[in-house]
Amino acid sequence: MVQRIKTFISGNAPLLTTIVIFIIVYIIGGQLYPSMQKPQVFFNLFINNASLLIISIGLTTVILTKGIDLSVAGVIAMISAASAALLKAGWSAGVVIPLMLLIGIAFGFIMGCIIHYLKVEPFIVTLMGLFFARGMAYIITLSSLTITNDTYRYLALTKLHIPFFKSAYLYIPSLIGPILLLVTFYLLKYTRFGRTVYAIGNNEQSACLMGLPVARTKIIVYSYGGLCSAIGGIVFSISLLSGYGGYAPGMELDAIASVVIGGTLLSGGVGNVIGTLFGVLINGTIVSILQFNGTLSSWWTRIGVGLLTLIFIGIQSLFYMRKKHS
Amino acid sequence: MVENNQEIIKMEKIYKSFPGVQALENVDFCLKQGEIHALVGENGAGKSTLIKVMTGVERHDSGHIFFEGEEITIRSPQHAQIVGISTVYQEVNLCDYLTVAENLLLGREPHNHFGIDWKAMNERAKHILADLGIHIDVTRPLGYFSTAIQQITAIARALEITSAKVLILDEPTSSLDIHETEQIFRVMKKLKNDGVGIIFITHFIDQIYEISDQITILRNGKLVGSYETNNLPRLSLISKMIGRNLSDYDDMKATKLETAKNIDKEPFFVANSLGLQDAITPFDLTLHAGEVVGFAGLLGSGRTEIARLLFGIDQPDQGTVTFDHTKIKEFSPIASIERGVGLCPEDRKREGIAGDLTIRENIILAIQARMGWFKYISLQKQYELANHYIKLLNISTPSPDQPVKNLSGGNQQKVILARWLATNPRLLILDEPTRGIDVGAKAEIQKLVLLLAEEGKSIIFISSELEEVLRTSHRIVVLRDKKKIIEFTEEVSEQKIMQSIAGGD
Numbered sequence: 088m089v090q091r092i093k094t095f096i097s098g099n100a101p102l103l104t105t106i107v108i109f110i111i112v113y114i115i116g117g118q119l120y121p122s123m124q125k126p127q128v129f130f131n132l133f134i135n136n137a138s139l140l141i142i143s144i145g146l147t148t149v150i151l152t153k154g155i156d157l158s159v160a161g162v163i164a165m166i167s168a169a170s171a172a173l174l175k176a177g178w179s180a181g182v183v184i185p186l187m188l189l190i191g192i193a194f195g196f197i198m199g200c201i202i203h204y205l206k207v208e209p210f211i212v213t214l215m216g217l218f219f220a221r222g223m224a225y226i227i228t229l230s231s232l233t234i235t236n237d238t239y240r241y242l243a244l245t246k247l248h249i250p251f252f253k254s255a256y257l258y259i260p261s262l263i264g265p266i267l268l269l270v271t272f273y274l275l276k277y278t279r280f281g282r283t284v285y286a287i288g289n290n291e292q293s294a295c296l297m298g299l300p301v302a303r304t305k306i307i308v309y310s311y312g313g314l315c316s317a318i319g320g321i322v323f324s325i326s327l328l329s330g331y332g333g334y335a336p337g338m339e340l341d342a343i344a345s346v347v348i349g350g351t352l353l354s355g356g357v358g359n360v361i362g363t364l365f366g367v368l369i370n371g372t373i374v375s376i377l378q379f380n381g382t383l384s385s386w387w388t389r390i391g392v393g394l395l396t397l398i399f400i401g402i403q404s405l406f407y408m409r410k411k412h413s
Numbered sequence: 414m415v416e417n418n419q420e421i422i423k424m425e426k427i428y429k430s431f432p433g434v435q436a437l438e439n440v441d442f443c444l445k446q447g448e449i450h451a452l453v454g455e456n457g458a459g460k461s462t463l464i465k466v467m468t469g470v471e472r473h474d475s476g477h478i479f480f481e482g483e484e485i486t487i488r489s490p491q492h493a494q495i496v497g498i499s500t501v502y503q504e505v506n507l508c509d510y511l512t513v514a515e516n517l518l519l520g521r522e523p524h525n526h527f528g529i530d531w532k533a534m535n536e537r538a539k540h541i542l543a544d545l546g547i548h549i550d551v552t553r554p555l556g557y558f559s560t561a562i563q564q565i566t567a568i569a570r571a572l573e574i575t576s577a578k579v580l581i582l583d584e585p586t587s588s589l590d591i592h593e594t595e596q597i598f599r600v601m602k603k604l605k606n607d608g609v610g611i612i613f614i615t616h617f618i619d620q621i622y623e624i625s626d627q628i629t630i631l632r633n634g635k636l637v638g639s640y641e642t643n644n645l646p647r648l649s650l651i652s653k654m655i656g657r658n659l660s661d662y663d664d665m666k667a668t669k670l671e672t673a674k675n676i677d678k679e680p681f682f683v684a685n686s687l688g689l690q691d692a693i694t695p696f697d698l699t700l701h702a703g704e705v706v707g708f709a710g711l712l713g714s715g716r717t718e719i720a721r722l723l724f725g726i727d728q729p730d731q732g733t734v735t736f737d738h739t740k741i742k743e744f745s746p747i748a749s750i751e752r753g754v755g756l757c758p759e760d761r762k763r764e765g766i767a768g769d770l771t772i773r774e775n776i777i778l779a780i781q782a783r784m785g786w787f788k789y790i791s792l793q794k795q796y797e798l799a800n801h802y803i804k805l806l807n808i809s810t811p812s813p814d815q816p817v818k819n820l821s822g823g824n825q826q827k828v829i830l831a832r833w834l835a836t837n838p839r840l841l842i843l844d845e846p847t848r849g850i851d852v853g854a855k856a857e858i859q860k861l862v863l864l865l866a867e868e869g870k871s872i873i874f875i876s877s878e879l880e881e882v883l884r885t886s887h888r889i890v891v892l893r894d895k896k897k898i899i900e901f902t903e904e905v906s907e908q909k910i911m912q913s914i915a916g917g918d
């Protein structure tokens with residue numbers, strides 16, 4: 088038993104570190120600002136970071152294959168603008184949402200095909216994807232479009248009360264991230280698709296020689312990333328009840344930072360979506376602390392996250408260097 | 414169940430040429446069930462080309478391949494695997510971060526109604542490895558284990574996933590210690606008893622005699638012969654691998670004797686019990702100006718390791734070197750270049766040549782490094798240098814502005830030589846300078862080496878071809894198993910050198 092616990096700890100060290108850091112950061116916040124100790128503050132992390140969590144999950148699978156997807160925030164803006172415009176034109180939410188999801192999948196699919204078949208660096212392809220998506224959002228609408236659709240309003244404003252926590256609540260869209268998290272966790276751990284993702288990230292050539300379906304898996308991964316971005320966009324437009332090309336500026340970088348803080352290696356093959364959840368939560372907690380402080384510039388968030396990411400990458404390098412040596 | 418002595422794979426009259434080189438010429442090869450078949454030959458002998466043809470990486474120009482009696486065409490490596498021919502390379506092509514179990518079974522992992530059944534997968538992997546006599550925790554990442562275990566995992570995967578009938582092991586033991594080699598051998602013997610045909614490529618003579626049943630020898634793309642291991646004494650094996658052609662030997666002998674007169678009495682370079690653990694056993698070596706010292710020994714005997722040590726790529730962990738009566742403190746390529754030492758590495762494509770740069774740019778690289786990167790050499794001077802050496806070394810090219818990758822192997826080698834000559838070195842280490850180039854170019858380079866010695870340079874000449882070492886060297890150092898065995902200063906017979914290379918009996 089002790090042996091098993093030891094193996095578990097050594098096998099999951101980066102993930103456990105992330106969780107510990109989250110707890111430490113949260114406790115520090117609670118000590119500094121006692122009102123942060125309210126349960127609702129914790130649930131707000133899920134409300135405020137719903138989109139970030141969703142795109143970070145998609146991004147984790149992409150990064151696990153040693154790829155990158157910079158287009159995620161651009162897709163959020165594009166999806167929010169497109170859905171706002173269509174809803175304004177009188178389309179029903181039941182048509183708009185599936186259509187947006189399809190657009191997201193198609194977007195990722197095309198990027199995946201370019202990356203795999205034309206052998207272009209994912210960085211370049213998805214950077215172009217970012218430009219395209221954000222540009223497209225501004226072409227749809229130059230100013231913010233308000234959404235008045237009833238379904239959207241219902242989804243945005245219905246509070247779900249949490250049992251056992253008095254007066255604590257979540258909104259419906261905040262549940263999508265955690266659900267997606269479980270689905271992705273299952274896919275990565277218990278399907279051949281998921282293990283192939285890890286194998287590709289380890290060594291694409293080896294994966295190929297092992298007879299694994301590399302092309303198919305890579306393209307599915309980018310399509311899945313696109314799908315997550317589209318879901319993120321829908322959740323974003325629901326929570327703000329509007330669509331605009333300038334939404335979620337730079338969020339792709341927050342997402343990358345969250346994935347890295349969560350213990351996923353940018354060099355691929357190692358990582359976990361559960362870690363990504365805690366990466367997002369750490370990011371959100373730092374924002375909350377600054378909000379509770381009220382006097383500090385919100386840019387301190389970026390500095391804090393930046394430092395944390397740096398520390399994390401340092402710890403990971405040390406960890407893997409030591410492992411290589413032993 | 415297993416009918417032994419059944420032929421699994423048979424290749425007849427295989428021809429394969431690459432631009433400028435006849436890589437395989439009329440080669441026959443036959444592998445039987447339950448046989449461990451050593452495929453031997455020095456660099457450029459055609460071993461890897463033969464394997465590539467067998468595994469569908471390359472298509473042969475002519476000849477026939479039969480698999481279990483039926484003629485087949487192997488279209489691709491994937492096709493070879495489907496047919497039942499699997500290769501395990503020295504560099505294991507698996508995933509370090511995935512667990513051993515996954516590496517073994519991914520692609521055919523057991524499922525339950527929920528998804529991948531990890532428990533069943535680990536059980537099965539454990540079972541498969543236990544069958545091969547390996548008992549390890551299969552839930553750990555593969556990268557955690559030794560190379561031997563990784564290779565056995567790769568072998569197990571080949572057998573499990575593709576049910577291989579022919580297993581090609583390409584230098585599996587070259588980076589393993591004795592204990593690990595034993596592990597691999599035990600697995601090989603087990604598979605042999607199960608009727609798998611194993612092609613074993615290695616340059617360790619001892620290992621060939623320890624495990625193989627049959628030996629096929631290639632030299633210069635031609636089949637020397639196929640022999641039962643028990644009927645082939647070590648000495649004849651060595652002589653068949655590196656034996657000489659009698660032709661054009663004598664004309665150089667005169668030149669050699671002539672140049673021998675100019676050798677300095679005093680050595681300028683003295684190495685005292687210089688060594689590096691796991692690379693080379695401590696050795697003594699003296700070098701004199703105007704002398705060519707040949708290193709003879711098989712691939713992996715420690716030739717290249719010494720070259721790397723002398724040039725400062727690897728730092729020795731014991732011993733001393735005095736250069737012009739001064740003890741050397743710093744071992745690094747830059748320090749060596751400053752002292753006037755140059756190295757033409759064995760693998761010129763990877764380590765020596767900057768293929769996309771032009772001849773001129775390649776030639777001035779070392780001289781630039783020696784002068785410091787900020788000192789500019791005028792373009793006119795660069796062209797002067799380039800043209801000088803193109804003429805001197807007879808490099809065939811339309812202009813000094815040709816990218817080096819467009820040249821033939823022999824000419825590329827000359828460009829590297831020119832690069833070092835431009836720095837006017839005192840000691841030049843040539844590691845396999847004639848590898849993979851045609852006969853004419855070989856002779857030219859050999860003559861050049863003697864010419865350089867005559868100018869007072871000291872040269873270390875490393876080659877797999879004994880005849881070549883004999884022809885060009887004033888003194889011969891023999892290496893075996895990462896150890897300097899003996900030094901011949903007198904004129905010595907090929908027979909005697911071969912004996913010391915072979916060792917053993």
